[in-house]
Amino acid sequence: MRPKTKKILFLFTTLIFMFFYIPIIILMAFSFNDSKVGTVWTGFTFDWYKSLFSNDQIISAVTNSLIIAVITTLIATVFGTLAALAIHRYNFPGKKAFNFLFYIPVVIPDIIVAVALLALYGWLDITLGISTVFPGHVAITISYVMLVVIARLAGLDASLEEAAKDLGANEWQTFWKVTFPLIFPGVLAGALLAFTISLDEFVISYFTTGPGSDTLPVLVYSMVRLGVSPEINALSTIMVLLIVIMVVITGRKMRVSK
Amino acid sequence: MIKNIRLAYSMLSPSLIWLLLFLIVPIVMVTVISFTTNEGYGGIIYEFSTEAYETAFLSSMYLKVIWNSIVWAFIATIICLFLAYPFAYFIAHAGKWKNLLILLVMIPFWTNLLVRLYAWIILLNGEGVINNFLMDLGLISDPLTLMYTPASVILGMVYGFLPFMILPIYSSIEQLDKTYLEAAEDLGANPMKTFFTVTLPLTFPGILAGFIITFVPAVSVFVVTDLLTGSKLVMVGNVIRDAFLIEMNWQLGSALSILLMVLVLLSVLVFMKFTSSKDKNFLV
Numbered sequence: 001m002r003p004k005t006k007k008i009l010f011l012f013t014t015l016i017f018m019f020f021y022i023p024i025i026i027l028m029a030f031s032f033n034d035s036k037v038g039t040v041w042t043g044f045t046f047d048w049y050k051s052l053f054s055n056d057q058i059i060s061a062v063t064n065s066l067i068i069a070v071i072t073t074l075i076a077t078v079f080g081t082l083a084a085l086a087i088h089r090y091n092f093p094g095k096k097a098f099n100f101l102f103y104i105p106v107v108i109p110d111i112i113v114a115v116a117l118l119a120l121y122g123w124l125d126i127t128l129g130i131s132t133v134f135p136g137h138v139a140i141t142i143s144y145v146m147l148v149v150i151a152r153l154a155g156l157d158a159s160l161e162e163a164a165k166d167l168g169a170n171e172w173q174t175f176w177k178v179t180f181p182l183i184f185p186g187v188l189a190g191a192l193l194a195f196t197i198s199l200d201e202f203v204i205s206y207f208t209t210g211p212g213s214d215t216l217p218v219l220v221y222s223m224v225r226l227g228v229s230p231e232i233n234a235l236s237t238i239m240v241l242l243i244v245i246m247v248v249i250t251g252r253k254m255r256v257s258k
Numbered sequence: 259m260i261k262n263i264r265l266a267y268s269m270l271s272p273s274l275i276w277l278l279l280f281l282i283v284p285i286v287m288v289t290v291i292s293f294t295t296n297e298g299y300g301g302i303i304y305e306f307s308t309e310a311y312e313t314a315f316l317s318s319m320y321l322k323v324i325w326n327s328i329v330w331a332f333i334a335t336i337i338c339l340f341l342a343y344p345f346a347y348f349i350a351h352a353g354k355w356k357n358l359l360i361l362l363v364m365i366p367f368w369t370n371l372l373v374r375l376y377a378w379i380i381l382l383n384g385e386g387v388i389n390n391f392l393m394d395l396g397l398i399s400d401p402l403t404l405m406y407t408p409a410s411v412i413l414g415m416v417y418g419f420l421p422f423m424i425l426p427i428y429s430s431i432e433q434l435d436k437t438y439l440e441a442a443e444d445l446g447a448n449p450m451k452t453f454f455t456v457t458l459p460l461t462f463p464g465i466l467a468g469f470i471i472t473f474v475p476a477v478s479v480f481v482v483t484d485l486l487t488g489s490k491l492v493m494v495g496n497v498i499r500d501a502f503l504i505e506m507n508w509q510l511g512s513a514l515s516i517l518l519m520v521l522v523l524l525s526v527l528v529f530m531k532f533t534s535s536k537d538k539n540f541l542v
Contacts (some may be wrong), residue, residue, distance in 0.1 A: 001351060002449060009348040013359075016345045019417070020366045023377035025385055029381060040390065075276075083273040090266035098270060101277060107470070107480030107526050111495050112519050114500050116284030118289060139280040142273050148299075200370050202481070207502070211476060220372045224485060228380060236373040243368045251361045 006071025024240060031233035048234035058235065059141035061219040064130055066204060069203075072137040077191040080145025081183075081221045087146070088153040102147075113140060120183040121208065128210030136204040141197050145190035149154070185253075192250065259531060285519075292512035302508060310513035320497065324517065327493040330408060331476035334415035338423040338472050339465065341416070346428035360428065367421035375414055375485045382486070406487045414482040419475055423468040430464025431457070462532075470529045473521050496517055 001009070036042035052058060087098065105113065117136045126132060160182065164174040180187075200219040209218060216239075223232050292310055295303040314320045349359045366374065381387045382404040389401040404410060434457065442452040480495030489496060494514055501511030 005449070006348075006351075009344055012344050013348045016341060017362060017421075020362075020420075023263075023381055023417070024366070024369070024374065027373075027377040027380055079273040079276060082269040086266040090262050092263045092266045098274070101274070105277070105281060107474065107522065109474055109495075109518060109522055111480065111498060112285065112288075112515050113281065113477050115498060115515050118281065118502060119508065119512070120280075120284040123287060135276075135280040138275055142276065146273070156514050175417035196368060200368065202370070202372060217370055217372055220370065221481065224372060224376045224379070228376075228383065232376060233380075236376060238260045239373055240365075240369050244365055246363045247361055247368060251357065251364070253454075255456075 003095060006115055021051070027233055028076075028237045028240065031230060031237045033230055033233075034141045036230065038044075048230045049238075051231060052234050052238075055231070057219060058216075061214045061216045064209075065199055065216040068130060068134045068137060069195050071134045072141060072198040073191050073195040075134075075143050076141040076194040077187060080142045080190060080194075081149050081187050083142070084146045084149035084153060088150055105143045106147075110140070110201075110203040111207075114204045117204065118207045126210060129213045132208045132210070133205050133213075133215065134198075135199045136208055138202055140201070140204070141194035144193050144197065148190040149183060149186045152183045152189075156182055173223045189250075192246075196246065271478045284533055288512045288515055291508050292516050294509060295487075296507060296509045307509070310507075310509035311512055314513050314517060319515070323492055323497050324477050324494050324514075326408075327477050327495070327523070330411050331415065331473055331494065334412045334419065335423070335469060335473045336477050337412070338420050339469065341420060342423035342427050342468060343465070346431055350428055350431040350434075351461060356432075363421055363428075364422055367425070367514050372485070374418060375482060378410075378417065379405070379412060379485060384434050406490050408491065410486045411482055411491055411493075414486045415476045415479065418479070418482065419472045421477070423472045426467040426471065427461065430461040432469075434460055466529050470526060471527060477521070478518055 030041075031048055032046070033041055034047075035041075035046045049205070083098075083102070086092075087095065111138055117132070121128060122131055147184075148207050156179070161174055161178055164178045169177065200217065201215075202221060205215040206218050206221065209215060214222070220232065220235065223235075293301060293306055293308065295305040295307040296309065297303050308429045314324075349356060349363075352359055379386070383389075384401045384403075386404070388404060389398075393401070438456050438460065439452055442456045447455065477493075478495050480493060480499050483489060483491050483493050483496055494517075498511050498514045498518070501507045501514065
């Protein structure tokens with residue numbers, strides 16, 4: 001790159017980063033603002049964080065989100081990993097169709113999945129609640145787990161498994177002693193992805209949850225619709241900080257595994 | 259061999275059954291519902307009817323909503339493309355800073371969309387940061403209407419979905435075989451020519467992938483219009499939501515969902531046609 005081009009691109013990149021971060025930083029700053037109304041700085045306070053932790057609605061929403069995310073992660077990780085192993089290892093009739101099926105949740109708009117599930121529950125006359133949210137979350141996260149594990153399997157050295165077999169290990173032993181430890185980082189990455197997607201997911205949760213069992217994003221949505229309040233700022237700040245921590249940890253992991 | 263096939267199917271069956279039960283069957287149901295007769299109050303009479311589609315196509319209101327959704331999402335996607343390409347290009351050439359900079363893109367990528375849209379409400383609303391700032395400077399005497407406009411919808415989409423465009427473009431630029439660039443240079447092409455005849459065509463799959471994964475959520479989103487225009491402006495997602503949750507007109511909601519799905523699948527098919535299979539792994 002020419003130095004002049006580089007300089008212009010540097011400036012451009014800086015501006016985009018400012019575009020990304022200035023709104024978030026302002027949002028975080030006002031979570032410490034003493035004034036209940038408006039966006040004028042009046043003084044520093046931790047009050048909004050205190051009231052956050054004594055807000056039952058928020059605590060129950062966080063609990064619901066965590067329950068759903070844990071169930072989703074367990075199911076999606078096991079199912080997705082099994083599917084990845086099947087697709088990577090074996091040739092069988094209908095493999096192309098399966099591949100296509102696994103791409104559907106990735107490309108289809110979330111609102112379609114959401115209304116379709118609502119229609120299913122309505123038709124079956126099922127009462128909406130936590131237990132009606134996670135099936136949709138599993139349906140959209142299985143594919144992501146599968147794609148991540150397949151990527152890991154593709155980078156696997158097949159000679160290691162052959163060596164195990166040559167040394168007398170059976171299929172089962174080979175899998176647990178050799179294959180699984182090798183693909184474990186991929187399985188873990190897939191699980192983390194499923195967990196994060198589920199925690200973050202709004203549209204499917206919004207359509208398929210019942211009264212009194214809001215997830216955190218659904219609660220944030222209904223709070224934001226009522227207008228600006230420093231309590232939302234405090235809640236948002238915590239959510240952003242958790243993402244920062246998660247990204248830094250996975251970023252480090254990635255560098256180590258490289 | 260037969261044993262292996264059986265094993266493969268039994269390993270696939272949990273996912274398969276789950277996807278059939280909670281994805282395929284429900285979507286088929288929506289398709290069926292879209293062709294049934296509306297009884298009112300969410301009632302469904304299982305008699306064939308194309309009334310919902312007629313309502314969607316014949317009323318100028320719904321056509322306009324669909325048209326607006328496509329236009330706004332398309333404009334936002336194009337803006338994302340022009341912002342993302344130079345940005346990703348710079349990061350891919352940032353040497354040792356590369357990993358840190360891409361990490362800084364992952365943070366907005368993973369931060370909840372509602373939270374990030376809320377940040378813009380704080381900036382844009384009548385008593386918001388931007389209006390206060392401009393009034394303090396004496397540049398304006400009355401607050402400007404920054405929300406409630408198509409521009410604010412497009413801004414919200416660009417802000418929300420820009421990382422979706424950046425990541426596939428970044429990975430295509432990063433994976434570019436540098437020997438092609440050297441070859442072009444050796445053959446006497448200037449940097450400008452190298453970029454337009456080598457880099458840009460070779461990273462085209464990344465651009466297409468970015469286009470699809472930005473356009474699909476943008477055209478179907480309803481929270482951007484909800485939060486940044488207080489539902490004064492609506493997109494097809496808002497109409498589907500209202501049809502299902504407020505008006506209880508499941509036929510109309512289903513018909514609009516099917517139309518949206520067809521629109522999205524068509525754009526994906528176009529994408530598949532233009533890229534080879536090895537380029538489709540942009541997701542991991």
